[in-house]
Amino acid sequence: MILALLAQATTTAATQPDTHGTTLDYVVILGYLALILGFGSFFGRYAKSTRDFFFSGAKFSWWLIGMSMVATGVGSHSFMKYAQKGYEHGMSSGMSYMNDWFFIPFFMFGWLPIIYFSRVRSIPEYFQRRFGTTARFLAVLVILEYMIGYIGFNLFTLGTVAHQVLGIEVWQAIVIISLVSGIYITAGGQTAVIFTDLAQGFMLLFAGLLLFVLGLDHLALDGTILNGLKTLWSNLTLSERLPLAHFNEPQSFNFVGVFWQDGVAGSITFLFISQGLIMRFLAAKSVNEGRKAILFNTVFILPLSMIVVGNAGWVGNAMVDMGLIDAPKEARDIFVKVAEAVCKPGVFGFVLAALSAALMSTIDTLTNATAALFIYDVYQPYIKRGASDRHYMRSARVTSACTALIGLGVGLFFMTFGKDMYTIHGMFQAFVSPPIVAAVFLGAFWRRFTSAGAIAALLGGMLCIGLSKVYPGVVKPFAHGVEPDAAGQYNYMTAFFGLLCSAVIGVTVSLLTRPKTDSEIAGLWIGTMDFGMKRFKGAEPNHQVGRKIKAALRASEDGTTPATPALTYEEYRSAQGPPGSGSALDRPGALSAAAAPVPEYPIVRLRLEDMERLKAREGDLLYVADARRWLGGLRSSHCRAGKPHERGNVMLINEEAFKAGNLLTDRPVRIEKFF
Amino acid sequence: MSIPDYWWPFLYQYGVGLVIFLIGLAMILGYKSCVLSRKHDRFWFGVLIFGFLWYIGIHLAWYLAAIYIMPEAAGGAG
Numbered sequence: 001m002i003l004a005l006l007a008q009a010t011t012t013a014a015t016q017p018d019t020h021g022t023t024l025d026y027v028v029i030l031g032y033l034a035l036i037l038g039f040g041s042f043f044g045r046y047a048k049s050t051r052d053f054f055f056s057g058a059k060f061s062w063w064l065i066g067m068s069m070v071a072t073g074v075g076s077h078s079f080m081k082y083a084q085k086g087y088e089h090g091m092s093s094g095m096s097y098m099n100d101w102f103f104i105p106f107f108m109f110g111w112l113p114i115i116y117f118s119r120v121r122s123i124p125e126y127f128q129r130r131f132g133t134t135a136r137f138l139a140v141l142v143i144l145e146y147m148i149g150y151i152g153f154n155l156f157t158l159g160t161v162a163h164q165v166l167g168i169e170v171w172q173a174i175v176i177i178s179l180v181s182g183i184y185i186t187a188g189g190q191t192a193v194i195f196t197d198l199a200q201g202f203m204l205l206f207a208g209l210l211l212f213v214l215g216l217d218h219l220a221l222d223g224t225i226l227n228g229l230k231t232l233w234s235n236l237t238l239s240e241r242l243p244l245a246h247f248n249e250p251q252s253f254n255f256v257g258v259f260w261q262d263g264v265a266g267s268i269t270f271l272f273i274s275q276g277l278i279m280r281f282l283a284a285k286s287v288n289e290g291r292k293a294i295l296f297n298t299v300f301i302l303p304l305s306m307i308v309v310g311n312a313g314w315v316g317n318a319m320v321d322m323g324l325i326d327a328p329k330e331a332r333d334i335f336v337k338v339a340e341a342v343c344k345p346g347v348f349g350f351v352l353a354a355l356s357a358a359l360m361s362t363i364d365t366l367t368n369a370t371a372a373l374f375i376y377d378v379y380q381p382y383i384k385r386g387a388s389d390r391h392y393m394r395s396a397r398v399t400s401a402c403t404a405l406i407g408l409g410v411g412l413f414f415m416t417f418g419k420d421m422y423t424i425h426g427m428f429q430a431f432v433s434p435p436i437v438a439a440v441f442l443g444a445f446w447r448r449f450t451s452a453g454a455i456a457a458l459l460g461g462m463l464c465i466g467l468s469k470v471y472p473g474v475v476k477p478f479a480h481g482v483e484p485d486a487a488g489q490y491n492y493m494t495a496f497f498g499l500l501c502s503a504v505i506g507v508t509v510s511l512l513t514r515p516k517t518d519s520e521i522a523g524l525w526i527g528t529m530d531f532g533m534k535r536f537k538g539a540e541p542n543h544q545v546g547r548k549i550k551a552a553l554r555a556s557e558d559g560t561t562p563a564t565p566a567l568t569y570e571e572y573r574s575a576q577g578p579p580g581s582g583s584a585l586d587r588p589g590a591l592s593a594a595a596a597p598v599p600e601y602p603i604v605r606l607r608l609e610d611m612e613r614l615k616a617r618e619g620d621l622l623y624v625a626d627a628r629r630w631l632g633g634l635r636s637s638h639c640r641a642g643k644p645h646e647r648g649n650v651m652l653i654n655e656e657a658f659k660a661g662n663l664l665t666d667r668p669v670r671i672e673k674f675f
Numbered sequence: 676m677s678i679p680d681y682w683w684p685f686l687y688q689y690g691v692g693l694v695i696f697l698i699g700l701a702m703i704l705g706y707k708s709c710v711l712s713r714k715h716d717r718f719w720f721g722v723l724i725f726g727f728l729w730y731i732g733i734h735l736a737w738y739l740a741a742i743y744i745m746p747e748a749a750g751g752a753g
Contacts, residue, residue, distance in 0.1 A: 091741075098730060098733070099688060099692070101692070101696070101726045101727055101729075101730050102692040102693075102695040102699070102727075103699065104699075104723060105696065105699030105700050105702075105723050106699045106702070106703075108703075108719060108723065109703035109708040109709045109719070110699075110702070110708060113708065233744070234745070238681070238742065241740075242681055242737070242738060242741045243733075243734055243737040243738065243741070244684035244685060244734070245684065246680075246681075246684070247680065247683045247684050247687070255683075255684035255687070256684070256687065259684075259687070259688060259691070263688070263692075264695075291719060295722060295726070298726065299726055299729055303733065445702060526702060526703070526706045526708050527706040527707075527708075529706070529707070529708040530707065543713050543714075543715070545715060
């Protein structure tokens, strides 16, 4: 199939483009691809179980998670798209990078603890536990299609860019990138994704900022960067200098449309239903580290990314005004035009390698997430139940390789059938994203939201969006004065309309149907976080804040705790005091699929004074990591505190836990208490 | 005196945004997902407030710079 598409793609590659770049540029790009391939594949040794392969053993530090989010969020098309907007509209090009904070409280104290403490492994699994099998089935269909289509879309975009920039054929770029990313993801799983994304995140930030500095240098009349900045600023009109676009015009780029489409619908989509992002947060060592990662990303990295992806457009605008370059035939070519004008041979190749980095770091996340979804939501429950983890691990690798190949096939398919295919894919997303976003959001924040409500929101929302395409006038009351496009569609506001319709339908049906009992949804909505935390730990949380300590390791005969039985909601409620105290949690019900078993944690033993410094009690959860912080948790393990010992400044740990955490005997460890 | 047109996006973003943000804060406090008597939660609650002020500060400073900082040979008002 892929070979057939490849043959068709090579024969349909019609035009011979202008070629750019020197031999040195090509050497830099190929060298970079080889380096990433080796670097990613190296992490295959750390993937020993499916939990490692998909969630890296849930042990990484915030900065690894945060940096890898940057690389995932910025795709190769971001550079082209935002440079174009910057060239056409000025500094408001990046306004969609700076409107995400409003939903952060819902994420930090709602969705993040819900998914982390309930140990869900995918969005459809959350649907299963919160709403039931039908909702899960719908979610699997929608999300799988979205992710595979998005891989193909990204590959096609990069192929097009490579064609414009380097003159190589679209299919050649698609094949090379698919193979490189496919190989290291199959070998290293999530750990490879996170570490390569760390490298690629730095690479693309550095390349974007380098381009800005070189551009300013080019604009400077006296050779200083500050003067270049003054020249850039003075070339912009007032509206081009402002960080937010005009309120409701032009139709193709206005503030209010971007606010509702990106700031509201896009933010919830990114934070709540992006499987790749969810897996990143589940790879964090704790909820607290996840909060640090989102804080770092939103407060620091997003404003920086806004400059990184848009500056070529701002500089290009000034360069055209000053006659330093000719105006591009099409605005979307401005990135390449500026990069070529300001970069020397080799540096141009570096900037193009950064474009590949931006793409690969998006593709690898999507590939790993798609494989996880298939294994956890299709293969395990429906094809091969109850097999060993070793079997699922092998299946995970095979699925990753297949996903990479399918992505390659979809990329070639998009290429063969032209622009119409990804337009159709984009339209499909406009149909399905708002309903699924509304269902997840209501499920997480409204106890009364029912399974019937969720299914109605999904199907009814899609129907309403479909109707809005046929009768666009229904969107007009929400359009804030934005005019429709030439086809009569209100593109930006359709997402808002879809969200609103899905929510209204979901709420109405929920009020008319019987909700699940509290015990069935315990830990799956915001009102039960205390229970979720307690069940995650398998004991009463200890909220005292202690200090981190360092200790040497010593093997001991102490074994691993037996699996702790899942805490039932009834046990939790009876421990909270007599029912009938007026709490919404007082309703009776049976234990259900909401419960997940607490995994076995190895016991480690510390000195009494160390336990006191940690403010830890016997049974508390500890995180033990190689003391070298720059490893970011690569060598680490979650453990449970055992009885204090009196054998000096060492931590006693059993052999099995020692190996599972990839710890080293000659290296001290850093220990911290969670709760 | 009427407010110039270019301020409306700023006022809209931080008006509607504030409503969404306050609903979020009310929910996490009301449902006791964030318990201010816990030191950690207090810290993160402060971070949430800081983040909102950080963004409003950046946008406000940028607006003021765009309106009032005009190097020689600057472009005209758009």
